[in-house]
Amino acid sequence: MRARATLVGGTALLLTAALAAPALAATGGRSDGGRPGTGHAATREAIEEAVEAGVPGVTATANDTHGTWSTTAGTGDLRTGAPRSAADRYRVGSITKSFVATVLLQLEAEGRLSLDDTVDRWLPGVVRGHGHDGRRITVRRLLNHTSGIYNYTADEDFARSYFLRDGFFRHRYDTVTPRELVAVAMRHEPDFAPGTSWNYSNTNYVLAGLVIEKVTGHPYATEVRRRIIRPLHLTATSVPGTRVTVPRPSSRAYSKFTEPATSRTYDVTNLSPTIAFSAGEMISNSADLDRFYSALLRGKLLPARQLKEMKTTVKIEGAPNIGYGLGLMDTKLTCGVHVWGHDGGIHGSASSAATTADGRHSLALNFNGDWAGDTAAVIEKEFC
Template identity: 75%
Template structure:
């Protein structure tokens, strides 16, 4: 994942997705809601001009909710994107997983200082990995050193390049399968000595939730977050390969370059992402989730403070990583908290001010172009 600003599951495999989609820019749909977001609307339109098929965004502040879309949700029919689109949120899943683990800590059912081996004895071992030296906190803030399974070259060829993807897109991988890939490599560093984004950390975090509760991690997210907040568009799909309606198609180049044919990658088995990036949501739900989280509705003050205790990300001076929560300092000095994420054909971003009063979430239905930071700058810093 590229955590400089946008953390994407695709980027973790070293698949270079940075150039623009060839073809003319597509017109933006009218904005819906309150005014005062001209800079944001223009930033959304600019993403389409850069090559993204389509964008959907919803913001919420003291004046209410506001939505805008640009481009198309279907390259074949030219149907526009909808403000109500549901989409795969990729690594935004990590904030949900971290929230559940912190709730379990608040209930006294586990401690962030517990070792991984306490909950998953013998699971993190081999080639220098040692679960006895890694704490749950290290998993959540990516200081564990555990190898990132999506960075495995064979995994990348199998699931992110064209030939492998179309052969394996519906594979039923288990968490044990994914963990075995990580354990076949040496750690990135000794636990607690550095920082590196690893999807394996949240694979393990979800497994710990299941061990501590005796229930699927998705059921815990549903009962503890989705239902209490009435997040009607949000789900942990498990092995379901489709995205519920309303939704747009999702597109990828499925190549190491951002040129060449564009493929529809909407249907896939998201089990390859598991607790690191499996979930589906929409922009309004993500605004509601992050606002509730930052307002203290989901965690007691101590756990929220722990979640917001950050470490510096090397090479990204304005970005720090907490426990499944990213702190970004924008050019105007505003701090926003949230996460970004990507999975095949879908790049998403969500950010909220520290008081939870101003939120924005957006999705691009292409994974090879578009910097969502420009939209955050426009929303929180623009006039």
């Protein structure tokens, strides 16, 4: 799995493809359209390169001190030829983790839990089996992926059922409970003893969602809506639960699964997001993600102490330019600029959101294909 990890990770591989690259279109609050000399020309070039590399379509929105700028490229619907829209809603995958961590940090600020509470305090007996022990793992270690808990999406049977072609089309509408997701992980040994290393595990954030529910008495989705979505007026953002469709406006999402790049492209838009739960089920659009991360980094969602905790990172082996905090990644770009945010991937969708430390410059983008392109290259061009 890449250091800038996503829900699907190493199972739904990002493969190459050869699709035509339609002309780039610009929309949004600024009229410069990303022309040379206006600040976004390099970003548009990187987006165009992604489509040339095989991504069906891209939507992106940036916000800075000069205003809001949006652009689209490629196709939103391969059947009809409809383009992508700057207002497209899409599955954000593991970007969900930033929302979940924010809620837990708010609960800490309210004195309702401590990040140093054990998982077992809130979920007694849930983390047990094959060496897993929730009495030795803190909530903090869930959020920064130092728990050692096995990643349920790495389980071969789970991957075969939900991430490979035949299994996906048999099981795409299955409803899976979060306890069942945790149980998959408990069938394996831990990756390491708590606190001794780092490994991205979606199981950590399924458990984090369950902790929120135990502390508040409400579904984690209710707390995300009440504490973040409504106060920030994120009108395109939702926690779908068992809803299998993506609200409009939206584009279709496509995958080639693990087949050769020249193979058929499959429409995977509709699926049960319960396979992700609080590790990656949310839906949003680029403007909402910019607003969320900008508000977060500006201290509008967390007191200074909790924001500092969130930004306290651990090193990721093999990725010296990336540190992982509490549901938030710090990436040092090649030009020396640091951006904070997260990546997210789920069937047919690859997303990234990045914001400067002062919250004044944000970019969020989405590819509606999961086998080609590099969202990190777009971020480099926007901020460097």
